[in-house]
Amino acid sequence: MLVLLLYASVLRPGGGTDRADTSGVAAERWLVASREAFDAARYEDALQPTIELTRAFPNQQVYAEWLASIYQHLSRPADEAAAWERVVAISPTPVDACPALPDAYVRAAGHSDKSLAAFERCSAFEPNNTDMLFYLGRARERAGRTDLAEAAYRQAIGIDRNHNDSRLGLARLDLRAGRVEEAGHSAAAVLELYPNHTDALLVAGISAQRLGRLDDARRHLERAVGLAERDVDIHIALGILDFSEAHVADARRHFERAVQLEPARRAEVAVWLERTRSGR
Template sequence: MRSTMIASAMFALALVFAVAAAPAQAGMVVQVPSGETIYGFPSDPTIIAREERRADSGDLAGATADLALYVAAHPAERGPMVLLGDFYYRARALKQAEQTYRAALELGSAREIHNRLGGVLALEQRYDDAIAEFRASLPLPEGFVHLIALHRMLGDLDVFVAQTASVANRHPSDANYAVDLGLVYDAAGRAEDALAAYRRAVDLDPNDPVGYDGIGSVLISQEHYAEALHPLQQALSLQPAFVAALNNLGDAYLGLKDMRSARRYLELAAAIDPRDASVLVNLGVLEDLGGNRAVALDHYRRAIAVDPFQLEAYYDTAADYDAQGQHELAEAVTLKGLAIDARDGILHFNLAVIEDELGRHQNALKEYRLAAALGNPQAARLAKLALSQLERTPTSVR
């Protein structure tokens, strides 16, 4: 399927150049490189929804090929072009994704496209270019989250935290800067500082749901699930279709083992944005807890395809394989996660557990030591415990 995908991508790019100067109108003529002439490509307002459904049902290559033809015939329609870039990204055809997103940007700058392009460049390890694109996506929240992830990958998150704190201090009356500070503190494992920053944001702008959502998110990370409900409900009272708050509320109910409420909020979030990777991960956890492991694994795979920086999807996929005794598959997924972020403590801890199960005890010791030295407090604590009590075999972090 991948070779077909790449072939169709090359075909599509040739088409883009062939029709770039032609007007997008019904009945236009497109001549493909083989010499064949295709007639009649009227504008189709259903193309995005139709090809998204097709790709999500498993026919990504076919959806990509047909959408590439449509984009070639309608070079002024940015929506289908961005979706084509998304399809290339999901197939990890990164050069084609980059070219398609850049073509979309030529039709007019858009923060979300800069964010997508930054993700492509980060996977290609073109980190300076990726940082530039993520910065161009600001103040888009997803762009800032990816910017944090990239600095963590580069090992200079502490520097970025200090820079963000300095900027926030220069804007003490702006809730947006307080929210940014909460995000970086949370990513750095400084939960109490993150809570203080989010509460500051709420004080500055009590009508902005983002601060309340941040408070709830941090409380969930501290396993204070019941306490997280109220700020998340406040966020939704201000913005009922706020996907992040719906997702976090579902996550809180997962922690409280209230599966019915969890499903309600997670499905509401998925109905609004079926491609949100964090929502897909939590839906996977919900299915896991219900014993539907195959469905859960499908959610995790989709989350990784949409956003390979969603590390929780690697954790949970590996844990599912590990629980089934498929240790080699668990190892492969964990190594893929480490290829994205080699400094993630939970991934190193989980790899140590898997290596122990495979009888590679020296490799396990190495991974435990790495996990103990990295920034995730939970992974560091468990790794240190494992190193001091090697006769006990810890379980994977979920």
């Protein structure tokens, strides 16, 4: 999270600002209003003074980032993405907007194409950044472009052979291809080193379920959701597991939570929501 106290140096005369015809007094007033409202979780009240700051200081990255964070708290992902696009435009290191920019597009309904393109851009900003390669692989995976996803994961592992997120990306691709045991082995190897790795727990849980080891599946997935309650994929996996064991009400609760967390994925969950209504 940004530290608003850093803004003070931006506002001081002679601090290299790009202020337009705006007095330091007005800017200080907007700064204080934004900071106090944000600290009190009054994000609507923080919005307008922060917008004023971005208008008065259009080339100050810190204000654009702060505006993006406010939009995130207000659950306005399209506006959040626009703020991050501003960061990309003005920052000497545009990778600063990543992965927040494409993640905002993921949450903005109707912007899945922009999300994938943004992940491509983020990876291009730092071609040898293994985390950016992983995010790109995951975006390609979600878009169904599994061959390109595999290429990104393997490129990251080529840079860092112990890049566990990318190793688990390949494990998910194994799951898609029906190589369930291989996926489970990959997840188990990561969990030996990092027992709280939520992606590894997710892959281990799905693998165990598909192999008929339902107790193991529930153990992994319930541990995962306890560690990362806002992870949509974990809720979907738990919903499917609950439905398979005729826990229809619990299944529906997980699917509804998934949609609440990420409305853009409603279509993906719709068939399961319908099945929980019909019971079939």
